[in-house]
Amino acid sequence: MSKFRKDGGKELPPISTASLPDIVFMLLFFFMVSTTMREVTLKVKMRLPEATELSKLEKKSLVSYIYIGEPQPQFQKTFGKAPRIQLNDQFADVSEVQDYVIAEREARVEAERPMIVTSLKIDENTKMGIVNDVKQELRKSAALNINYSSRRRAER
Amino acid sequence: MSRKMPEIPSASLADIAFMLLIFFLVTTTMDVDSGLRRRLPQWVDKEQEDDTDINERNIFVVLVNKNNDLLVEGDYERIDNLRERAKEFMENPFDDANLPEKEPKEIPYFGEVMVTKGVISLRNDLDTQYGTYLAVQNELVAAINELRDELAMRKWGKPYSNLDSEQQDAVREIYPQKISEAEPKGKI
Numbered sequence: 001m002s003k004f005r006k007d008g009g010k011e012l013p014p015i016s017t018a019s020l021p022d023i024v025f026m027l028l029f030f031f032m033v034s035t036t037m038r039e040v041t042l043k044v045k046m047r048l049p050e051a052t053e054l055s056k057l058e059k060k061s062l063v064s065y066i067y068i069g070e071p072q073p074q075f076q077k078t079f080g081k082a083p084r085i086q087l088n089d090q091f092a093d094v095s096e097v098q099d100y101v102i103a104e105r106e107a108r109v110e111a112e113r114p115m116i117v118t119s120l121k122i123d124e125n126t127k128m129g130i131v132n133d134v135k136q137e138l139r140k141s142a143a144l145n146i147n148y149s150s151r152r153r154a155e156r
Numbered sequence: 157m158s159r160k161m162p163e164i165p166s167a168s169l170a171d172i173a174f175m176l177l178i179f180f181l182v183t184t185t186m187d188v189d190s191g192l193r194r195r196l197p198q199w200v201d202k203e204q205e206d207d208t209d210i211n212e213r214n215i216f217v218v219l220v221n222k223n224n225d226l227l228v229e230g231d232y233e234r235i236d237n238l239r240e241r242a243k244e245f246m247e248n249p250f251d252d253a254n255l256p257e258k259e260p261k262e263i264p265y266f267g268e269v270m271v272t273k274g275v276i277s278l279r280n281d282l283d284t285q286y287g288t289y290l291a292v293q294n295e296l297v298a299a300i301n302e303l304r305d306e307l308a309m310r311k312w313g314k315p316y317s318n319l320d321s322e323q324q325d326a327v328r329e330i331y332p333q334k335i336s337e338a339e340p341k342g343k344i
Contacts, residue, residue, distance in 0.1 A: 124287030
């Protein structure tokens with residue numbers, strides 16, 4: 001058992017840290033590739049509903065988002081507790097949805113416009129009234145591809 | 157100029173990389189956005205709305221009220237049973253007179269097949285919770301997906317998602333995803 005012998009005679013050479021930057025760079029590249037930039041700060045609280053028949057949204061650049069939910073606590077003083085719509089970085093009214101959709105469409109290349117998907121991120125406790133108004137607005141502005149954003153439910 | 161350039165110290169390289177790493181950790185998200193994909197019907201003006209009469213037996217009526225209760229074809233139903241009910245409706249295995257009619261249709265790979273004329277109609281109250289609404293939608297989509305899967309298994313021995321696009325088209329024609337959403341009324 002001479003391998004585990006304790007002798008103070010020899011000192012261990014210090015671990016080389018020359019490869020540390022390489023390791024960190026590797027991690028960095030991993031995160032750069034596998035994540036996406038946060039594009040908006042959420043102003044509404046959301047707990048997405050659960051579903052099983054999910055499909056992934058493949059091209060992030062073709063997706064525009066509409067958020068609906070109760071305002072975050074710090075905004076409740078000014079906006080109240082009733083569910084609100086959030087477009088881009090601010091609260092919006094139902095009537096502004098059409099303008100938003102058109103602006104989103106203008107921002108894309110013409111060839112990609114028919115493939116735009118509107119992702120509806122809606123809190124599960126929202127009443128259907130507001131959701132329905134938004135859906136009607138989307139129909140009016142011919143944004144027919146929608147995606148009800150939801151979490152994966154564990155199979156029963 | 158025989159003087160050698162002093163080597164640039166690389167001790168701080170790790171720190172710089174760490175800083176970048178932390179920056180990316182904070183400003184990015186990893187969540188893959190997934191959800192239930194649906195297509196909205198084209199917008200029609202009130203005047204030119206067509207009231208094509210569909211035979212009573214061809215409609216599978218699902219109502220959701222403001223207390224999140226389900227009324228399926230006239231009787232209360234739990235959400236767990238909805239998938240089975242919808243599957244039975246779309247498939248109509250014994251040509252029941254109360255379940256939807258079928259019409260013969262020429263479909264590649266299958267030849268002439270009896271295709272159901274059934275339509276699922278979903279209507280909700282304005283006060284229905286979104287969570288319930290989505291759960292109902294999910295069950296209805298799941299019912300059709302399961303039927304497609306079963307058919308694909310019977311015919312080719314592999315699930316629907318593994319078929320090539322022409323085969324998928326054929327299967328889709330036999331079990332179309334006909335879920336119509338009526339405009340919600342204040343009260344049901």
